[in-house]
Amino acid sequence: MLKLSVVIITYNEERNIGRCIDSVQAVADEVVILDSHSQDRTTAIASEKGAVVYEQPFAGYTEQKNAALDLATHPLVLSLDADEAIDERLVASITEVKNNAIADGYTMNRCTSYCGRFIRHGSWYPDRKLRLFDKRKARWTGEKIHEKVEIAGTTGHLKGDILHYSYDRLDEHVSQNNKFSTLSAEAYFAKGKKSSWTKMLLNPFWAFFQGYILRAGFLDGFLGLVIAANVAHLTFMKYYKLYALQKRIPV
Known part of the structure; x- marks a missing residue:
């Protein structure tokens, strides 16, 4: 063995x-x-x-x-x-x-x-x-x-x-979204990846649609909706912070 x-x-x-x-x-x-x-x-x-x-x-x-x-x-x-x-x-x-x-x-x-x-x-x-x-x-x-x-x-x-x-409360999830979106944006920026208005608008929508509809997140009830919304929020924050780094906008 x-x-x-x-x-x-x-x-x-x-x-x-x-x-x-x-x-x-x-x-x-x-x-x-x-x-x-x-x-x-x-x-x-x-x-x-x-x-x-x-x-x-x-x-x-x-x-x-x-x-x-x-x-x-x-x-x-x-x-x-x-x-x-x-x-x-x-x-x-x-x-x-x-x-x-x-x-x-x-x-x-x-x-x-x-x-x-x-x-x-x-x-x-x-x-x-x-x-x-x-x-x-x-x-x-x-x-x-x-x-x-x-x-x-x-x-x-x-x-x-x-x-x-993972998270016992919603505020823990929101706080982690803020941390992870910063780390993701910094990693993308270091690689030379770009953000745009289109990515800030469409990518969060696609993240929500994919998780909640295509992958049946709705079957987890109210918490499935909360998770899908937070995944969309994380996606938006990631591309917003990347855009801010590009434009030298304070985050």
Whole structure:
């Protein structure tokens, strides 16, 4: 049987880290935490649950996650965020991989909890992620935001979900939209991408239509509408801030 390292980067995650570690206990041969000098009980909780804890200043999401990979003892790695957990079906699927791996990496769906309810339609589900892989053939790539794993090898797909515990309240979502739109606009600007009035008007509309209508976000009821509206808002803010950078307008 292959041994598995679960790697997690953290910063002030005392609310989430215990749940995350508990969810992987049945499959993890080690849990590695790379913490960015948290000011709360994150590292204490992780240590109490048997994780190996390292610390270094935050270097960016891509760099931090690759540093965490390098700390893993075993080649087979499951990379999670602190606000994630794995469900029982995914535990069973990962156990099968440990017994008989037939690919170099595996994707799985991510299901997000929003204001206390899991969302199973729209632009948020299935949110397929490559998170289980042979670290000798994979690295995290990306800039300030939207980091992803790139693998030089074969991939398969596992049954079961990563459970993502995101926003408990709308104001948390709005605040994160503001942060992510700034990071996205800065990344686009650095690449030489351009915004325009057309993109500011049409792209948010398309984001809403795609998530709420084409991908059946309406089936999630009122929260499906709220999510679609916030995805449109994020899209507008991203292209507005990019336009502001182009025109040297204060944001």
